[in-house]
Amino acid sequence: MPEIRTDPLTGHRVLISAERANRPMATAASSCDTSDAACPFCEGNEQETPGEVFAIRNPESTIDRPGWKVRVVPNKFPAVSTVHELLALDLTTLCLPGIGAHEVIIETPRHVAGWTELSVAEIDDVLSAYQARLEYWRRESNLKYAIVFKNLGYEAGASQFHAHSQLLGLPIVPEQVAHEHRAAEKFWKQSKRCPYCDQIAQEQAQRDRIVAESDEFVAFCPFASRLACQIRVLPRQHASRFGLLPAQPRRALAGFLQELFIRLERVLVIPAYNFWLQTLPFSSLDANHFHWHIEILPRQSNIAGFEWGTGYTINQIPPEYAAQRLRNI
């Protein structure tokens, strides 16, 4: 059973996959596989992954066979063990059972890497798979939280070239996420305004960090961008659960995101980024204070000793300058 361990002094939590201990140490590192011959995510190689738990397929096709557009499978090397029934957790101990959900969303049957190589309809299918799996785990488990994330490129921690994202569900809400929610709730109580709605209004008034805008979405480089060219994407209309986004704006989001990645690819030196979706924790009811959002974090430089030791990051490109570069492409 994996474990979620806590450092008693720093409070840092780590997911430790104990059952992988006997694998050779060498496999702890792997570089991106850019060949499609043995790619476990390519159409026709369905037997290389655990059996699918969700797919968008042609009606005449068969489960775990070709004929799919998006395919969701359990992670072959999960960081947490899948359970639906949550054990009673003693949150005061430094070692919790590593239970949760760890799934891979295979975004296309074709051996391509990024969202600039998918069609808008394909990205829309990926987003609808995110919704389906987030709503599944919200409904069918006692997990408290799930994050959807995507890593593209070796520098961003990807170990597979073929376009994929991951969902990781946890029995607790991570402290960093809980902290953000508490701050947002405090702001709401004081002002009766959603702080994210406020941020959209401020960025639109100030304009110098805006990257792109549409009727439904806004993208900007955050004021305290953690690394160069970070982009935050928010829906204009207040909404706390990504799973409830209707089909029409979801399709618009697919096109909006693809445009952002095209802009990024023209500016980035290293084609690597992390992407994640923050939606309402499962343990929360619909919230006035929280607004779902997507963060895109290009990985042009690696984090190092200073960042580990202090928790601060160093960003050599001010967001005002990054946004100008991205906007003017």
Added chain:
Amino acid sequence: MPEIRTDPLTGHRVLISAERANRPMATAASSCDTSDAACPFCEGNEQETPGEVFAIRNPESTIDRPGWKVRVVPNKFPAVSTVHELLALDLTTLCLPGIGAHEVIIETPRHVAGWTELSVAEIDDVLSAYQARLEYWRRESNLKYAIVFKNLGYEAGASQFHAHSQLLGLPIVPEQVAHEHRAAEKFWKQSKRCPYCDQIAQEQAQRDRIVAESDEFVAFCPFASRLACQIRVLPRQHASRFGLLPAQPRRALAGFLQELFIRLERVLVIPAYNFWLQTLPFSSLDANHFHWHIEILPRQSNIAGFEWGTGYTINQIPPEYAAQRLRNI
């Protein structure tokens, strides 16, 4: 003037070097230079760096000329501006002036990379340079905190091959560090024991995470190791300020650390690591609750979207297994 910006909701702080905005974006990323022809840290190329602020030199040699063993220079691309006089800081604002100290400790005149290629005497000189610069900034500035760190290898964020470390001083104590101090102080108040002394005793009793021991020092893989093969080094004798470590145990530490790096190099797949030294913040008096320590964090896998989005890490090698591998080399 660089800025220290804070995200109002997440609380994340970032050092933004505004004056670097006009540099071409391409230079945001750089790979390790493994050629010594144009290495700015090699003996004979002293004019390629800002003028030295400290050096261990042969008595007959001249400042900023050959004849040195360790040389400390201001960082050519500092993340903070050097000031000795601290302005009054309004800590409630989201944007502080990025003032502090950012120095490079060039560890050897020779074009080598790691501490396995230095002699124990050379490592001892490096440690004594750490002490000199930490004590200098403690005494001569109003800065609140400084961290010494070393990045080796591209995967660990190093942009220069030639062996070097860095000192970064700040006008505030990073929240992550302050959090650890508060937790340690609380433990001290409750038990009248230093929690780090306690950790040494526990690890020595339990034994399964111990990597190496000497009369003066203990090294173990922490219970909640953030990544595979993390090593924490502590002096057995309680001490909160690294700057006050006497010459004899400092020399012993040099040899102890070198042995750890030899062990790591035999186990690691990717020869990359971060190393940092946590000593008492300048703003604290000598403390019963805090014990200086060194963290070594091998970078066998990159952090990715999950880590950015949650603040948690994933470690595929339990520390008990990592310690066994490192111990048995």
